[in-house]
Amino acid sequence: MSTRKVKIFDTTLRDGEQSPGCSMNFNEKLEMARQLERLGVDVIEAGFPVSSPDDFRAVEAIAKIVKNSTVAGLARCVEGDIQRAWDAVRHAAHPRIHVFLATSDIHMKYKLKMTPDEVVARVADMVRFARSLCPDVEFSAEDASRSDRDFLVKVFDTAIAAGASTINIPDTVGYSTPNEMYDLVAYVKAHLQNPAVDISVHNHNDLGMGVANTLESIRAGATQVECTVNGIGERAGNAAMDEIVMALRTRGDFYGCTTGINTRQIYRTSKLLSTIIGVGVAPNKPIVGANAFAHESGIHQHGVLAERTTYEIMSPDDVGIYQNKMVLGKHSGKHAFADRIAELGYRMSDEDIAEAFERFKEMADRKKEITDRDIEALVGNAAISDVKETYGLKSFVVNSGTVISATAVVRLVRDDGEEKEHVARGEGPIDAAFNAIDRIVKMDTKLENWTMQAVTEGEDALGEAICKISCNGHTVTGRGLSPDILESSIRAYVNAINKAIAMEEKAMI
Ligand SMILES: CC(=O)SCCNC(=O)CCNC(=O)[C@H](O)C(C)(C)COP(=O)(O)OP(=O)(O)OC[C@H]1O[C@@H](n2cnc3c(N)ncnc32)[C@H](O)[C@@H]1OP(=O)(O)O
Numbered sequence: 001m002s003t004r005k006v007k008i009f010d011t012t013l014r015d016g017e018q019s020p021g022c023s024m025n026f027n028e029k030l031e032m033a034r035q036l037e038r039l040g041v042d043v044i045e046a047g048f049p050v051s052s053p054d055d056f057r058a059v060e061a062i063a064k065i066v067k068n069s070t071v072a073g074l075a076r077c078v079e080g081d082i083q084r085a086w087d088a089v090r091h092a093a094h095p096r097i098h099v100f101l102a103t104s105d106i107h108m109k110y111k112l113k114m115t116p117d118e119v120v121a122r123v124a125d126m127v128r129f130a131r132s133l134c135p136d137v138e139f140s141a142e143d144a145s146r147s148d149r150d151f152l153v154k155v156f157d158t159a160i161a162a163g164a165s166t167i168n169i170p171d172t173v174g175y176s177t178p179n180e181m182y183d184l185v186a187y188v189k190a191h192l193q194n195p196a197v198d199i200s201v202h203n204h205n206d207l208g209m210g211v212a213n214t215l216e217s218i219r220a221g222a223t224q225v226e227c228t229v230n231g232i233g234e235r236a237g238n239a240a241m242d243e244i245v246m247a248l249r250t251r252g253d254f255y256g257c258t259t260g261i262n263t264r265q266i267y268r269t270s271k272l273l274s275t276i277i278g279v280g281v282a283p284n285k286p287i288v289g290a291n292a293f294a295h296e297s298g299i300h301q302h303g304v305l306a307e308r309t310t311y312e313i314m315s316p317d318d319v320g321i322y323q324n325k326m327v328l329g330k331h332s333g334k335h336a337f338a339d340r341i342a343e344l345g346y347r348m349s350d351e352d353i354a355e356a357f358e359r360f361k362e363m364a365d366r367k368k369e370i371t372d373r374d375i376e377a378l379v380g381n382a383a384i385s386d387v388k389e390t391y392g393l394k395s396f397v398v399n400s401g402t403v404i405s406a407t408a409v410v411r412l413v414r415d416d417g418e419e420k421e422h423v424a425r426g427e428g429p430i431d432a433a434f435n436a437i438d439r440i441v442k443m444d445t446k447l448e449n450w451t452m453q454a455v456t457e458g459e460d461a462l463g464e465a466i467c468k469i470s471c472n473g474h475t476v477t478g479r480g481l482s483p484d485i486l487e488s489s490i491r492a493y494v495n496a497i498n499k500a501i502a503m504e505e506k507a508m509i
């Protein structure tokens with residue numbers, strides 16, 4: 001099957017920002033725009049410049065910094081809006097003016113108070129005006145899905161004749177069904193006088209069909225789709241970009257389409273937006289929800305451990321999530337339990353594992369989720385954390401403060417007696433020390449998590465550091481104990497590295 005590329009038009013910064021509670025300030029919009037470019041979207045709709053001086057400034061600044069994606073500014077079919085949109089996007093490497101006017105009877109009569117003929121005339125004048133300013137003009141027929149089809153086509157023909165190179169068919173109020181959207185796009189495509197333009201769709205999610213409507217529109221021939229990160233947008237939101245992109249990718253056999261999205265940036269983009277607007281996604285949201293790649297039940301965990309594809313249709317890696325998550329709880333089975341014990345670096349006999357598993361099940365009845373800490377407490381003396389000490393800590397010196405960048409010198413000793421020392425800088429003393437260790441051990445590891453807590457009381461409390469690192473698809477946890485928090489952190493990191501080495505060696509046997 002031949003594949004064609006569908007353009008991704010992101011409107012997180014415009015329609016997305018129209019969702020209550022999702023406003024972003026100037027710097028946040030710039031950060032988001034940079035990430036959208038990294039993600040590889042074809043068009044960034046950066047805002048509605050006439051709506052406020054702040055919006056204008058943000059669109060203008062985004063236009064100046066974004067180099068690869070087209071930067072669009074929205075405008076009503078009003079000269080002042082269009083001029084303002086152009087003034088904001090004119091410095092972009094690829095500027096676009098996006099003009100819109102409603103075409104449904106209900107919008108024309110009650111909202112615009114315009115006759116259909118007046119709408120056609122206004123579209124002709126305003127698209128022509130926009131085109132006199134900008135080489136790339138998109139025209140949207142607001143409420144297209146509730147418009148008379150022949151009138152809609154007439155308006156699109158008018159817009160194309162006046163210079164629009166993209167025509168957009170919005171399901172503004174999320175009223176369409178997937179079949180209807182398919183028919184509408186196919187109808188418009190078949191009846192346009194000049195179909196050599198991009199046909200775009202913009203689907204809202206009022207009935208939860210935004211993504212399905214978008215995918216059906218693509219099947220009918222849409223060449224551009226408008227969507228938002230995490231599906232934010234007016235009312236119930238817009239079609240979610242991550243879901244569209246991953247559906248096209250995962251079901252390439254069915255859709256025969258690709259996008260220019262670097263899917264490994266999807267999770268990061270979602271997280272960035274959630275952090276900026278302070279609104280997270282539901283845990284069961286496809287692709288980026290906390291549970292999207294989590295498995296809790298024993299039968300599923302056993303299947304995934306044996307072969308990931310038994311219960312995963314996509315790889316978490318593909319969307320930038322480091323690895324799937326085995327959640328240990330009351331539905332888990334002994335395979336997942338034994339796997340986690342091994343990941344934590346413990347070697348236990350089958351008998352001890354079976355005994356610990358019984359206690360684990362009792363605990364799981366009382367506790368919703370069992371953490372690594374719980375398991376460590378649970379296996380207690382039954383487990384012998386006898387990981388081979390490939391590296392031991394010999395000495396360290398760390399310099400840090402508010403006026404210098406942190407520097408650490410760490411000396412490690414190998415089990416064959418060889419000593420190695422390295423110096424490194426970091427964001428803080430712990431980062432500097434970890435960087436120095438990385439230089440010595442030269443392994444491809446990633447620090448996933450670091451925590452510190454006092455395990456005894458008083459001024460001389462012992463600090464226990466826990467470092468979770470990932471290495472070649474495995475996660476291992478190291479622990480370090482000392483009254484000096486730097487020393488316990490370094491010991492925990494070295495301990496985690498020793499466990500990772502042991503695991504690698506085991507995998508090679
Ligand atoms: C479907 C969508 O998402 S469309 C985008 C929606 N986003 C926004 O509205 C956010 C930004 N909006 C704003 O800041 C303001 O609404 C503005 C600056 C655009 C306009 O503000 P105001 O001049 O105060 O008008 P207000 O918002 O109250 O009413 C909208 C006016 O625009 C007219 N209008 C609406 N859409 C269009 C259009 N596409 N082309 C021309 N005129 C339009 C309405 O008929 C109404 O006209 P009227 O003032 O002559 O009655």
Ligand SMILES: CC(C)C(=O)C(=O)O
Binds near residue numbers: 140141142170171172
């Ligand atoms: C401006 C248009 C594209 C819009 O946001 C809508 O119709 O929902």
